[in-house]
Structures are given as C-alpha cells and as structure tokens.
Amino acid sequence: MVFDCTPRPDAYTYGVMLRCLVQTERHAEAVALHQDMRRRRPCPEAQDDFVLSLALKACVRSAEYGYGRRLHCDAVKAGGADGFVLNSLVDMYAKAGDLECARKVFERIPGRNVVSWTSMLSGCVQNGFAADGLLLFNKMRQDNVPPSEYTIATVITACSALIGLHQGRWMHGSVIKRGLMSNSFISAALLDMYVKCGELEDAQSVFDELSYIDLVLWTTMIVGYTQNGNPLDALRLFLDQKFANIVPNSVTTATVLSASAQLRDLSLGRCIHGIAVKLGLVEYTVVVNALVDMYAKCQAVSEANCIFGRISNKDVVAWNSMLSGYAENNMCNDALMLFKQMSLKGPSPDAISVVNALSASVCLGDLLIGKSFHGYAVKHAFLSNIYVSTALLNLYNKCGDLPSARRVFDEMNDRNSVTWCAMIGGYGMQGDSAGSIDLFGEMLKDGVHPNDVAFTSILSTCSHTGMVTAAKRYFDSMAQHFNIIPSMKHYACMVDVLARAGNLEEALKFIDNMPMQADTSVWGAFLHGCELHSRLQFGEEAIKRMMVLHPERPDLYVLISNLYTSNGMWDKSLAIRRWMHEKGLVKLPGCSSVGRENG
Known part of the structure; x- marks a missing residue:
C-alpha cells in the first residue's frame, strides 16, 4: 500500500487512511493505525477532533472499549472536545454498557443535537432500560429537537x-404524519412492536403495506403468527409463492417447525x-432443537430421541425439548431418567426442566417424587418462577393434597390468570365448591381478568353443587363483562348444570339455541341428566342426535345401554351390548395412577 511506503506520514495522511x-469497515486495523499514530505523532495531531471521532467509531465497531476510554482521557488532557467527539463518546460508553459514564458525557454536551439524544436514547434501550429511553424521548421533544x-x-x-401498545400506536401515527412508512428500519420496528404486543391484525396491516419485503420482515411476521398461536397463518405465509425468492434462514426454519x-x-x-437439510441448516442449534421438539410433540418420540442423541453439544433447550416430549407422550419414567442424566452429564437444569419433571410426576401420580422436585426447586431458587409454582400447584391438586397446593399459592408473589385457575380447579376437584367460588371472587377483586379455563372450572363447580342461578350468572357474564366467547366446553358445562338439576326441558331449549351445532360432550351431559332423573323420552332424543354425529363411538352405545338399564329395560340394554359385540365396538376401561403417598 502507498501508506506503508510513506516513511514519515503526517497527521493529514493518518486521517485520510x-x-x-x-x-x-476494517475497524480493528483502524484502531491499530491510531495506536501507531499516537506513538509516532503524539499530541496534538492524534487528538484532533476529526481523528478522535473516527478512532472512537472504530473502537465501538471493534469492541475496543478500553482503548476508547484512553481516547477520552486524551480529549480531556487536550482541554475538551467538540460535540461530534462527545456524541461518539456517548455512543461508545452506551455500547460498552456503561450508561453512567454515557450519561455524564451526555449531560456535558452543550447544545445537544439529535445525534446526542439518539445516542443516549439508543444506549438506554439496548441496555434494557426502555422506560428511561421513553423519558429521554419526552425530554428531547420538550427541548424542541426534531427526531431523526x-x-x-x-x-x-x-x-x-x-409491550407498550398505546405508546407504539402513538408513534405509528407520528410515522404516518411524517410520511416515513417507506423507511425500512421504521417499518421493521413497527412490525416487531405489533407482533410482540400480540396485535396480529395491525402487524399484518403494516406488513401488507410494505413496498419491499426482505428475509427479516418475512421472518418477523412468521414468528409473530407462531408465537401468538396462529400456526396455520404462519405456514400459509411461509408457503406463499409471492415470497418464493426469499431463502429461509435458521430462525425462519425453526419457527415453521x-x-x-x-x-x-x-x-x-x-x-x-x-x-x-437441503439448505444446510440442520447444524444450527436453533433448528436441531426445533426438530427435537417437533418430532416429540408429533408423537414420533423415537425420531426425536435419535436427533437428540446426535447432538454433540446439547444445550438446556435441547434437553428440555426431549424432557417435554417424554412427559407429553406419557413416557414419564423416561422423562425422570433423562432429568437425572441432565443433572449428572448435561447443563444445569433450569426452571423449565423442573416444570417438565413435575409434569412427569403428575402423570405418574407420584406425590413423593413430586415433593422431591419441590425441594429441588427450593434449593435452586426456582420458586420465584411463576411456571414452576403453577406446576407445583397442579401436582398437589392432582394428587389430592389441597392444603399443600394452597400453601404454594399463598406464598407466590406473582400470580397470573393460569395460577388462579389452577387453584380454583383444585378446589373443584376436591368437591370444595365454596372454596372455588370464594377464590374466584378474590381473583376478580385482585384485578385479574379470568380466562376461559376459570369459567370452565367455576361452571363445573356449580354443576356438582346444584347452583343453577349462579351458573347462569357466571355464563352470561363471560361475554357481557369479560369479552370471552363461550366455547363448546362452557355450553357442555351449562347443559350439565341444568340437566343435573332436573331442568331437562330448559336444557334442551338451551341446546337448540346454541350458536353452533352441539357435539357429543353437550349431548352426553344432557343424557347423563336424563339417566339421573329417569327421563327416557328426553334420553332417546339425545341418543338420536348423538348417533347422527358419531355412529362409530362405542362410549355412546354404552351410555344408551346404561340409560335403558336405569329404566328397567333390560332387553333393549342387552340388545345394544350384543350389537356392539357384533360390530367389534369395545369401550376401553378408564384407569388412574395412584402414588404411594396419595392412595
């Protein structure tokens, strides 16, 4: 190079180089060049504001923050620096994670411009102080500095x-007003904001208005659909021919998996x-972990295990994916054995690992093993994790230890709707209707918005205690006060409430007025009421409707046989059983697991 052949380069030559x-973007070489300049041409040339700003930029890009601090000392020794250098120092300290120094330099900048404010604001956001960033933005507006x-x-x-949807929408309006929707950085930020806030319609609207869609924007939308429970929309977007020219990366592939x-x-x-495999992405950790999870959730456990076994450096996500797969497929002993292997050979189990182990304990109905994991959670300080505490609630509820479940619930500092519902359901499982209803009232007083599961639990409680009026009030409040559209489960619970109380005419009218066709769960609840109150005429009506829906299900024929038996019609009951035998319809018997401490 010409520069290397220059025996005594002057300050101008160094600056140009x-x-x-x-x-x-040869930032490490730029830092080395400035170090050489400081040795060969000390002050004031190496401390020139233009040279300093370039050197600081190189320090930021090459993460040479220690050398950047030395340059700050040089600037102070030289009697200060101009605004351009001070802005570079703010950016350097912010990128280094030293917000205290960044703020001190920021406060000393006379006549702060948009670069000064943006550097400090960006530093706050990048270091996890987003709220401070918004406060800075407000101060910036008060100083009448127009944003870039x-x-x-x-x-x-x-x-x-x-997750500030209100503030995000305000910014969206400002973007439209300023005519900046065509800016790719702003569009990507808006898309990401709506996705993270769960507002998929708004995200889709932003996405549809984009003039150019690249890999990042396409993947962001796919991730948004998947994380917000819209997998079909995610796959439709992935397979859309409009984006056939975009090659998926590891994140896209893991998301569609x-x-x-x-x-x-x-x-x-x-x-x-x-x-x-075709794109050469199977070696990426995020993809191979997604493969283990996908095969496990799709009940192809042997394939999941095969892929898991081939991972040379298994991270905690890979172990958790396999643990979850075993637990979900009722291979609970395998899950517990894998947890033991993870503890001995793998990374330290995290909170999700403990949740999976507790799920396996519930599956086995083994309270003793579950309690050992409770102890493990206490020892490793996992009880502050809401998912671990909720899994413990579920364990004690399912194993019939209501006092322990309530103790875990009372000790929780942070409770969400799932936690409240788990505890309400626990009271319901033990037949404590008063406990369920009282806790539901406490939840509402605590300002927690009940979800659909909470109403399923409370309606089921009303059903078993004959609280017809209360059940009607809770059912009506779902849509009126909580904006929850009742599902088939809620309609089945409501029919069960009416049928158990002997209000079969009202139950049948309720079914006929449903906004969707009643399924077998609804008719099964109605038929159970007919059997309880020996109302054969209504029962036969239910039978006809159910036979049309699912003529091949053996459990329906068993219900019919039991109805005839309860009314003393033994011949018809026996004929049904014979017909089932001829057709090869066999109802599998129910079963339950009982651990040593809860049976």
Whole structure:
C-alpha cells in the first residue's frame, strides 16, 4: 500500500487512511493505525477532533472499549472536545454498557443535537432500560429537537420491549404524519412492536403495506403468527409463492417447525426437515432443537430421541425439548431418567426442566417424587418462577393434597390468570365448591381478568353443587363483562348444570339455541341428566342426535345401554351390548395412577 511506503506520514495522511479503514469497515486495523499514530505523532495531531471521532467509531465497531476510554482521557488532557467527539463518546460508553459514564458525557454536551439524544436514547434501550429511553424521548421533544428516522425506530423498539401498545400506536401515527412508512428500519420496528404486543391484525396491516419485503420482515411476521398461536397463518405465509425468492434462514426454519409442532402435523414437519437439510441448516442449534421438539410433540418420540442423541453439544433447550416430549407422550419414567442424566452429564437444569419433571410426576401420580422436585426447586431458587409454582400447584391438586397446593399459592408473589385457575380447579376437584367460588371472587377483586379455563372450572363447580342461578350468572357474564366467547366446553358445562338439576326441558331449549351445532360432550351431559332423573323420552332424543354425529363411538352405545338399564329395560340394554359385540365396538376401561403417598 502507498501508506506503508510513506516513511514519515503526517497527521493529514493518518486521517485520510483512518477514514478509509473505517469506511471499509476494517475497524480493528483502524484502531491499530491510531495506536501507531499516537506513538509516532503524539499530541496534538492524534487528538484532533476529526481523528478522535473516527478512532472512537472504530473502537465501538471493534469492541475496543478500553482503548476508547484512553481516547477520552486524551480529549480531556487536550482541554475538551467538540460535540461530534462527545456524541461518539456517548455512543461508545452506551455500547460498552456503561450508561453512567454515557450519561455524564451526555449531560456535558452543550447544545445537544439529535445525534446526542439518539445516542443516549439508543444506549438506554439496548441496555434494557426502555422506560428511561421513553423519558429521554419526552425530554428531547420538550427541548424542541426534531427526531431523526433512527430516533423514531429506536423509540418504537423501546415500546416493543415494554409491550407498550398505546405508546407504539402513538408513534405509528407520528410515522404516518411524517410520511416515513417507506423507511425500512421504521417499518421493521413497527412490525416487531405489533407482533410482540400480540396485535396480529395491525402487524399484518403494516406488513401488507410494505413496498419491499426482505428475509427479516418475512421472518418477523412468521414468528409473530407462531408465537401468538396462529400456526396455520404462519405456514400459509411461509408457503406463499409471492415470497418464493426469499431463502429461509435458521430462525425462519425453526419457527415453521414450531408451527408444525403446534398443529401436531408430522408429515409437514418432515417436509420442513427436508428443506432444512437441503439448505444446510440442520447444524444450527436453533433448528436441531426445533426438530427435537417437533418430532416429540408429533408423537414420533423415537425420531426425536435419535436427533437428540446426535447432538454433540446439547444445550438446556435441547434437553428440555426431549424432557417435554417424554412427559407429553406419557413416557414419564423416561422423562425422570433423562432429568437425572441432565443433572449428572448435561447443563444445569433450569426452571423449565423442573416444570417438565413435575409434569412427569403428575402423570405418574407420584406425590413423593413430586415433593422431591419441590425441594429441588427450593434449593435452586426456582420458586420465584411463576411456571414452576403453577406446576407445583397442579401436582398437589392432582394428587389430592389441597392444603399443600394452597400453601404454594399463598406464598407466590406473582400470580397470573393460569395460577388462579389452577387453584380454583383444585378446589373443584376436591368437591370444595365454596372454596372455588370464594377464590374466584378474590381473583376478580385482585384485578385479574379470568380466562376461559376459570369459567370452565367455576361452571363445573356449580354443576356438582346444584347452583343453577349462579351458573347462569357466571355464563352470561363471560361475554357481557369479560369479552370471552363461550366455547363448546362452557355450553357442555351449562347443559350439565341444568340437566343435573332436573331442568331437562330448559336444557334442551338451551341446546337448540346454541350458536353452533352441539357435539357429543353437550349431548352426553344432557343424557347423563336424563339417566339421573329417569327421563327416557328426553334420553332417546339425545341418543338420536348423538348417533347422527358419531355412529362409530362405542362410549355412546354404552351410555344408551346404561340409560335403558336405569329404566328397567333390560332387553333393549342387552340388545345394544350384543350389537356392539357384533360390530367389534369395545369401550376401553378408564384407569388412574395412584402414588404411594396419595392412595
């Protein structure tokens, strides 16, 4: 190079060479060049503001923060620096994670411009202080400093981090007003914000308005659909021919594998596995972990285990995927053995590992093993994790230890709707209707919005205690006060309430007025009431409707036989049983697991 042949380069030559290296992103070489300049041409040339700003930029890009601090000392020794250098110092300290120093430099900048504010704001957001970033943005507006496009994108990112939908929408309006929707950084930030806030319709609207869609935007939308429980939409977008020219990366592939797992679609998952092999993505950790999870959730446990066995460096996500797969497929002993292997040979189990182990204990109905994991959770300080505490609640409830479940519930600092519902369901399982209803009232007083599971539990409680009026009130409040559309489960519970109380005419009218066709769970609840109150005429009506829906289900014929038996019609009951035998219809007997401590 010409520079290398220069025996005594002057300050101007160093500056030109330094700028060339920074512009071509050879930042480590730029830092080395400035170090050479400081040795060969000390002050004041090496402390020139233009040279210092270039050197600081190179320090930031090459993560040479220690040398950046030395440059700050040089600037102080030289009697200070201009605003451009101070802005570079703010950026350098923020990128280094030293927000205290960044703020001190920021406060000393006279006449702070948009670069000063944006550097500090960006530092707050990047270091996990998004709320402070929004406060800075408000101060920036009060100082009448107009934001740049990068400032706006950073503020929207802060809204994403805080799940601040209201603030995010305000920024969206500002973007439209300023005519900045065509900016790719801002559009990507808006899309990400709506996805993280769970507002998929708004995210789709932003996505549809984009003039150019790249891999990042396409993947962001796919991730949004998958994480918000819309796997079909995620797969439709992935397979859309409009984006056939975009080559998926490891994140895209792992996400659509997760969508396949949510749908329990093994054939589709295998196709995506093939795409991953073709694109050379199967060596990526995120993809191989997604493959283990997909095969396990699709009940192809042997294939999941085969892939898991081939992973040379298994991280905690891989172990948890396999643990979850065993637990979900009722291979609970295998899950517990794998947890033991993980403890001995793998990474330290995390909170999700403990949740999976507790799920396996519930599956086995083994309270003693479950208690040992409770002890493990206490020892490793996992009880503050809401998922671990909720899994413990579920364990004690399912194993009939209501006092222990309530103790865990009372000791929780953070409770969500799932936690409340688990405890309400626990009271219901033990037949404590008063406990369920009282706890439901406490939940509402605590300002927790009940979900559909809470109403299933409370309606079931009303059913078993004959609280017809209360059940009607709770059912009506779902849509009126909590914006929850009743599902088939809720209608079945309500029919069960009416039928158990002997209000069969009202129950039949309720079924006829349902907004969807009643399924066998609804008619089964009605038929059970007919059997309890020996109302054969209504029972035969239910039988006719159920036979149309599912003529092949043996449990329906058993219900019919039992109805005839309860009314003393032995010949008809026996004829049904014979017909089932001739057709090869066999109802599998129910079963339950009882551990040593709870049976």
